[in-house]
Amino acid sequence: MNVPAVQVDGLFKVFGRRPEDAVARLREGASAAELRADGSTAAVIDAGFSAEPGEIFVVMGLSGSGKSTLIRMLNGLLTPTAGRVHIGDTELTGLDPAGLRRVRQEHISMVFQHFALLPHRTVVENAAYALEVRGVERRTRLAAAREALDLVGLQGWADHRPDELSGGMQQRVGLARALAAETDVLLMDEAFSALDPLIRREMQDQLLELQRRFGKTIVFITHDLNEAMRIGDRIAVMRDGRIVRTGTPGRSWPIRGTSTSPASSPTSTAPASSPRPT
Numbered sequence: 469m470n471v472p473a474v475q476v477d478g479l480f481k482v483f484g485r486r487p488e489d490a491v492a493r494l495r496e497g498a499s500a501a502e503l504r505a506d507g508s509t510a511a512v513i514d515a516g517f518s519a520e521p522g523e524i525f526v527v528m529g530l531s532g533s534g535k536s537t538l539i540r541m542l543n544g545l546l547t548p549t550a551g552r553v554h555i556g557d558t559e560l561t562g563l564d565p566a567g568l569r570r571v572r573q574e575h576i577s578m579v580f581q582h583f584a585l586l587p588h589r590t591v592v593e594n595a596a597y598a599l600e601v602r603g604v605e606r607r608t609r610l611a612a613a614r615e616a617l618d619l620v621g622l623q624g625w626a627d628h629r630p631d632e633l634s635g636g637m638q639q640r641v642g643l644a645r646a647l648a649a650e651t652d653v654l655l656m657d658e659a660f661s662a663l664d665p666l667i668r669r670e671m672q673d674q675l676l677e678l679q680r681r682f683g684k685t686i687v688f689i690t691h692d693l694n695e696a697m698r699i700g701d702r703i704a705v706m707r708d709g710r711i712v713r714t715g716t717p718g719r720s721w722p723i724r725g726t727s728t729s730p731a732s733s734p735t736s737t738a739p740a741s742s743p744r745p746t
């Protein structure tokens with residue numbers, strides 16, 4: 469199958485009592501603050517975008533703006549209150565649990581901020597984990613995991629335990645796990661945010677290099693404007709649950725106010741058409 473787009477239409481997630489009623493009120497113009505007064509949290513409000521094949525689509529916003537809630541709806545970890553998520557032609561939001569599991573296993577990998585490695589397993593077993601869940605036979609999955617570890621520069625570390633590795637190396641294992649799974653959609657939730665600045669930059673470079681080679685569809689969450697500008701083909705800015713701006717990094721991207729102010733006129737631009745800043 470070709471690498472699929474990740475498409476989001478009219479997506480809402482409300483926590484609290486009677487979330488569907490809250491969505492109806494939001495659609496009628498109620499504000500998130502009004503809902504909060506009634507005990508509901510509107511974490512994602514009417515989000516829409518399409519992350520295209522081969523693109524790194526960055527979602528940037530301050531803490532509490534709804535980024536994690538949004539990305540968790542992209543792989544079905546959270547069920548939207550309203551709206552749709554498509555992975556290619558498959559509507560995620562319309563699948564039963566077994567169908568959802570299948571799409572996740574075959575198409576979607578997630579890389580987390582705190583690595584999510586299994587401490588009692590070796591590095592190679594961790595890198596092979598997604599394949600194990602998929603039922604791939606041990607020898608085949610360990611061979612694929614070793615190849616993926618080579619790709620992220622961890623040759624020689626396969627038989628160590630995660631706690632013998634630095635933070636940067638542990639996150640490379642997280643990346644290797646995603647690569648070994650050979651899924652075409654990669655969801656990264658603040659994946660480099662726990663790393664110190666030099667290592668973080670190295671990881672950004674590594675991701676760009678891997679992306680040049682494999683051309684997946686990547687949705688990358690960050691609160692860091694520099695990171696967004698460095699790796700994003702396009703950047704969506706979230707504020708108080710809403711995507712307030714989508715644009716292409718470069719000279720035209722208005723840096724001032726992107727992280728906190730609402731956009732005066734959100735623009736949508738074609739993916740991957742302009743060079744990345746270096």
Ligand SMILES: Nc1ncnc2c1ncn2[C@@H]1O[C@H](COP(=O)(O)OP(=O)(O)OP(=O)(O)O)[C@@H](O)[C@H]1O
Binds near residue numbers: 484510533537
């Ligand atoms: N399970 C939940 N129940 C109730 N409210 C929640 C839940 N999960 C998130 N929220 C609320 O939804 C809003 C958005 O949270 P979310 O974690 O998605 O934001 P974020 O941009 O990822 O922030 P951070 O970077 O701090 O994780 C916040 O007000 C948060 O308190």
